Amino acid sequence: MLLKDKFYRVQQENILNPLHGVYLIALLPDADVYRGHFPHKPVCPGVCNIETIRECAEMLTGKKLFMKTIKQCRLTAVATPQVCPLLDVDVMLTPVQDGSAYIIQARIADAETTYMELKGEFSINMDK
Amino acid sequence: MTREEIIEQVKEVLAEEFEVEQDVMTDDATIKDTLELDSLSLVDLVAVVEHTFKVKIPAADLPNVKTFAQLYDYIESHLH
Amino acid sequence: MVRGALAFDNVMLYQGEEIKKLIPQRDPIMMVDALVSVDGDICKTELNVREGNFFIEDDLLMSEPGLIEHIAQSASAFAGYRCVVKGEPAPVGYIGEVKKFHCYRRPAIGDHLTTTITMGAEVNGITIIAGETTVDGEVVADTQMKIFTADE
Numbered sequence: 172m173l174l175k176d177k178f179y180r181v182q183q184e185n186i187l188n189p190l191h192g193v194y195l196i197a198l199l200p201d202a203d204v205y206r207g208h209f210p211h212k213p214v215c216p217g218v219c220n221i222e223t224i225r226e227c228a229e230m231l232t233g234k235k236l237f238m239k240t241i242k243q244c245r246l247t248a249v250a251t252p253q254v255c256p257l258l259d260v261d262v263m264l265t266p267v268q269d270g271s272a273y274i275i276q277a278r279i280a281d282a283e284t285t286y287m288e289l290k291g292e293f294s295i296n297m298d299k
Numbered sequence: 300m301t302r303e304e305i306i307e308q309v310k311e312v313l314a315e316e317f318e319v320e321q322d323v324m325t326d327d328a329t330i331k332d333t334l335e336l337d338s339l340s341l342v343d344l345v346a347v348v349e350h351t352f353k354v355k356i357p358a359a360d361l362p363n364v365k366t367f368a369q370l371y372d373y374i375e376s377h378l379h
Numbered sequence: 380m381v382r383g384a385l386a387f388d389n390v391m392l393y394q395g396e397e398i399k400k401l402i403p404q405r406d407p408i409m410m411v412d413a414l415v416s417v418d419g420d421i422c423k424t425e426l427n428v429r430e431g432n433f434f435i436e437d438d439l440l441m442s443e444p445g446l447i448e449h450i451a452q453s454a455s456a457f458a459g460y461r462c463v464v465k466g467e468p469a470p471v472g473y474i475g476e477v478k479k480f481h482c483y484r485r486p487a488i489g490d491h492l493t494t495t496i497t498m499g500a501e502v503n504g505i506t507i508i509a510g511e512t513t514v515d516g517e518v519v520a521d522t523q524m525k526i527f528t529a530d531e
Contacts, residue, residue: 173434173436173442203407204407204408204433206405206406206407207404207405207406207407207408207409208404208405208408209403209404209405209471210403210405214473216408216448217451217473217474217477218444218445218447218448218451218474219444221444221447221477222442222444225442225443225444237443237482237485238442238443238444238480238482239481239482240479240480240481240482241447241477241478241479241480241522242478242479243476243477243478243479244476244477244478244480245339245475245476246473246474246475246476246477249473291480338502338503338505339475339476339505339525341502341503342500342501342502342505342506342507342525343507345500345502346499346500346507349499349500350499355500358502358503361502
């Protein structure tokens, strides 16, 4: 995986059912990406949080998932390893009828703040 | 374009963009509440109107466009 | 004429070190190589996908968020360009929303991405943009995005 153990570390997995999991992650303040985003001002790139959601969905399903569509992804607050060292990544999946993809609804938040909400469709087979 | 055509088109594109039923968009309903607009989706509203009617609504004019009837008025009076 | 930029009518070129004047991102997450042209509300940018790119996965293809970042930085370069030609510093923009993103194919190392950005409506510091990325004329991704601009 691109970011697991490089940008974040999973502290705790809470699998509510095979299609719904909440991953408690710790953001790693020494992650290489902060050298460039931004120099002297570390801010989590929104796209890294999107990638983190995908990786949590892959951990939940045990499958490689292709990000076919993001219907809507809102970045509702600026996340940094200082502001939110620990985050919950809540991933809920609904299989589409032919079984080739999942509708995903995900949220990244801590006790006080929601940082990201995402709705989309991730397919299991990249060709579909 | 007649006012009826404007109303019909506004309802059609807004229903599609904001996933609401057309009949909730009554003339006196407030746009913000009906479409559950916040600062981000307000930009969608402005962009959809601009794209559909080539009518730009500057931020300064937005306080005067509260209800759907006011939106139709605005589009009608700014259409080229 | 902008210093350090080549200008041919409406064709401007910022590349290499020059692109750093337009965007605040730096290595390892710089995802635009060049601002190729600007025409009204439309600009074109480019990126060569090289080995070692931050978003290249184990299967040697780019992860989809890499495309989103490339489109966001392309819009950021466009906004930066508009400020720089007026003699103002380039703004820092944050992605506020990604909407209707589609990925049709993940780019591979060696692919040359060409992206078209269309600037749309702006309300209270939030700008809506549309982006489309192609490789050899084939659309690999498209999206809408909203960017918050911070005054810094």
